[in-house]
Amino acid sequence: MSITPLTELGNIVTSSIQTLEAAYAKSGIPYPSLDEPFKPGPLDDDFALGQTTRVLIAAAYQIIATVRGPMETIQDYAPAMYLSSSLGVAVESNIPDIVKDSGLQGLDTRDIAAKAGIDESKTARILRYLASRHVFREVTPNVFANNRISSVLVKAHSLEEIKKNPKIKYEGSPAAAFVGHLTDESLKSAAYISKFIEENPTDIAAPFNMALDPTADMWTWYEKPGNDLRLIRFSSAMKGSGDRFPPDSFTKDIYWKDLKPDSVVVDVGGSVGSVTHLLVKAFPDLKYVVQDLPKVIGQAHEYWKAQYPDEASNPVKTSRVTLQPHNFFFPQPIPNASVYMMRFVLHDWPASKCHTILNHLRAAASKTTKLILFEAIMPYACPPPDGPFSREMEASAGGAGKAPWPLLSNLGLGVGGFHTMFDMQMMTMFNGQERTLPEFSELGRKTGWQLQSVHVDGPLSGIVFVPV
Ligand SMILES: C[S@@+](CC[C@H](N)C(=O)[O-])C[C@H]1O[C@@H](n2cnc3c(N)ncnc32)[C@H](O)[C@@H]1O
Structure with a gap:
């Protein structure tokens, strides 16, 4: 008799748990208890164990979806x-x-x-x-x-400190800031998703605009009076989610090895410059420009000051790093950069706006300029189509080849859950989207950039384009 999907899911769960417990036993540490507060451990960032965990999560959720009555599942999800x-x-x-x-x-x-x-x-x-x-x-x-x-x-600050200065409530507290952002402006906006989709308005950009501000995008709204705390909270959440990626995701030689000293790298929409900061540490002889909206660049000055209490060593003071207010819907003020880089910027925008951003960069580019996007590649919930970059697409769906039968190709909530959640978030706040690799390639094709290489690194990918 052939094995049933449910039995195989059970086998995956059992063997995954054995692998995890064996690895912890070998390291002489108990598997972390759900009942105790989280403490960072030496195996937290182990890639192979992470993959075992993702497969286990996919199988566990698939078991629940299989055995629970469909109405009960709907009563859980809705x-x-x-x-x-x-x-x-x-x-x-x-x-x-x-x-x-x-x-x-x-x-x-x-x-x-x-x-x-x-x-x-x-x-x-x-x-x-x-x-x-x-x-x-x-x-x-x-x-x-x-x-x-x-x-x-x-939170990082004590309740007494927060009471004295409410502005610091979310400072240094990325998980709390992430929850705050999602359960305040995002939750209010999400209530309008179905109205937005049904009405498909031409004069309203996103569900966010139906809920909170009909004219300003979220970034401009954050800059309005009364939203200071929300902007600080968002920046804290962003910085935290950025810090979760291993620094070498951005500093790998594949991206930077051909650059000569003093080559210019522009971090477009770079927020306070946390990715640039990693690069400065890895490649101190390059020159960097961090561009963002004026208030964010104000915060960026504070960020760099805090990172370098000794003023003389602050790369902003030594002009290794320039912090530049710039709106990327206007022509790029730094022409012929060696690299224009954007991390998690295009996912905030619909294709038409991405075309404007990419066209400005293309107009400023020289023949040898590279465009590097650090973004998540949306994996399909089914096997990717055969063709160029199909291996990279497969890797973006979990990192270690094909998902084992009978799991979804994107490992369901083990991997695809994260990507599809962000996709909904982008749709809600900006009418933006997480993109599949063919969708990224198409953005480039329409704006004079050709996809050259793709480097998948867990949930983050480096997508490199060259001018055509
Ligand atoms: C999702 S965040 C990514 C920030 C940064 N690249 C990172 O990964 O930490 C998007 C950034 O785009 C910036 N932004 C939004 N609209 C902009 C515009 N019109 N011009 C320049 N930057 C903008 C925001 O202020 C924000 O810092």
């Missing part, structure tokens, strides 16, 4: 907004910070609510909703403690 809103309450009311000092024994909801200044009964209900989904732990009735998941939402 009200997913309550997961967002509950996480939003927890982070906004500083609950992970409030329960932190009570350790594994937890804190009574009465005390949590009093410290947070919110209703006691609703606090208990929200925390129980989250604890039932493995965020926080209900230790005894109405007593909650941080667990592995909720603990990453503890």
